[in-house]
Amino acid sequence: MQDFTFVNKTEVHFGQNRIDHELADVMARYGKRVLLTYGGGSIKKSGLYDRVMKQLADFDVIELDGIAPNPKIDSVRAGQKLAVDNDVDVILAVGGGSVIDASKMIASAKFYAGDPWDLVLKPSLRMDIDQLPIVDIVTLSATGTEMNYGSVISNPETNQKLGSKGPNSPAVSFLDPTLAYSVSKWQTAAGSIDIMSHLFEQYFDNAANKDVQDGVKEGIMRAVIKWAPIALAEPDNYDARANLMWGATMALNGITGVGNENVWTVHPIEHELSAYYDITHGVGLGILTPRWMNYVLSAETAPKFAQYGRNVWHLTGDDDMEVAKTAIQKTYDWIKDLGVPTTLPGVGIENDEHFDAMAQAAVDVNKLDQKAYVKLQPADVVKIYEASMTTDGFE
């Protein structure tokens, strides 16, 4: 087991309707002046906005709405100005990962005199300045941002989409599974695949003998595999939404990844797909993941894939390679059964014109040729994109 340092101070309030009797008390810990951040009008349509405002009756509320998916630096700039002009004490973020990610950056930008894009480009700047506390109410579960330090911000002017870490995770996160009842089948499937991918990225890692961490991840995988199809069939199944919501948080709150050695592989390969073709991140991951697994499967990696097969899919048999292959097929089948496309043409990507450029960028951003679980050159990544064009290799 490798050395690690772990700390996560986020306070989780998990359960139905807890905001209605706890939110005001929680907010009062941090002050009177609240910057309320959210996305489009869905929280108004659902009634959540009114429930929140009822709790905030005794607070001074400044609003920043319109935070879009793949949150833009312009939203952060607008939030910075509001936070400074009104000297806000705390941010209340209501929404999915995008709203929370933007809010994290605004929380730092309040204490930074320059352009907040500086803080994205140079995250170390954030470590020396203060950060507003963030309270959030999660409405769509997948990214885990509600209990971690990360955020991803886009800058359309420079065509950059960059992840970075700040000094603090959210102070308090409200996780109410009923708020996910209205999440579409498409987003439910994509979010479930995203959770699984977060676990895979940390699981397939060369740091040896971390059985505690591996076992934790295997257990969360089994829960996601079990409950995602149920959430699709019964969108208001509380336990399905609850297991996906807590699974998403657990998958990326840091505790599942302690003592790891390698960088993530499939995420950067997918980020290029999303960047070039604007496809849904989780769907892209679902297409690429089984091809990546097939591509990196070898005598050397078979034991880890077989461990995955035995502990997650209950496969038996002594032949690691056979168990590994069956586990990969089962992973493919699970994704397919969620009802999402399983090939690139299925999401409208009909040719390979950008594969070389995308592969180069994917390798460069995370140094996949040096730091990946199985090191990949751009030519390897091209082959993974190419394998994603057809269903060849899967039954």
Place this chain on the structure above:
Amino acid sequence: MQDFTFVNKTEVHFGQNRIDHELADVMARYGKRVLLTYGGGSIKKSGLYDRVMKQLADFDVIELDGIAPNPKIDSVRAGQKLAVDNDVDVILAVGGGSVIDASKMIASAKFYAGDPWDLVLKPSLRMDIDQLPIVDIVTLSATGTEMNYGSVISNPETNQKLGSKGPNSPAVSFLDPTLAYSVSKWQTAAGSIDIMSHLFEQYFDNAANKDVQDGVKEGIMRAVIKWAPIALAEPDNYDARANLMWGATMALNGITGVGNENVWTVHPIEHELSAYYDITHGVGLGILTPRWMNYVLSAETAPKFAQYGRNVWHLTGDDDMEVAKTAIQKTYDWIKDLGVPTTLPGVGIENDEHFDAMAQAAVDVNKLDQKAYVKLQPADVVKIYEASMTTDGFE
């Protein structure tokens, strides 16, 4: 899934020899005046004391030694006086669960004008007063106290041994697996069983559909089952000590038990054994646990025991009762193979003279007749003690 609130702010520094280059900086966060707490002379013999004092060269160090297993309220009283008289800023606890448990209570007692036993009897008193930060260096891993809110303190005058929760978990915990190399085979086996029991107590619970939490616990169980025998065979196997150390912390840092419904069952039944006969807690748990499993196994509980068998022991077969029985036998075999006694006569308990009184006390302390996973009357607990007198029921 049931509602829960979770927060744990302990910062974990995991790895070999990190105290030698990090301890001084960590301590400096909290102040100059340090109360150093430890047990007997073992940390002096091992050289750990000198390593700690080298890091504390620029601090004012007040020492409280002699904190015994099952820490006594007198140690807390002595620590309270030292902390107040010297106006200490922070406690550095070096040792196992007993030293850390006593230090947690001293940390509160510094801000309490009365007798610290009051704080044990009425834990709510601690919630309104301040608490010193605690930094700890774990030398024996089992209780998980290094990352939770609990402590158990004994009062020989009143024959009471009481657990209670305080307002904070330790600020920083150093987990160095090499410090466990010198732990005896007996304590290694007992500690490993204690970890498993902590997981069982939270796993066999009537709160339904908490697959994420169940899966996390199943994964930690597999790691402990794998590595405990290796730690016995090779006391200085780093990865064995590392998985047991991190497994112990994870098993009881709160994250494994969120959303639970029932009280613990086997621990209170064992506490009476230890109280009457002064046997090692983990060994007592190892004797009682398989008998408790057999006793509560029924058509109603078989599915959960079968889930345990399939996900932890890789058992196959569709008959829940058969899988459950095999899983219980495997649990027994694993404990037996750790080399500890598996019956009460094996630890010197030759007759049933105290069983009635012990059973009544065990039921009373945790309300096992109302709040247990399977409700138990005193007569039921007597039968579990009686079944522990022989190996009947196990192959």
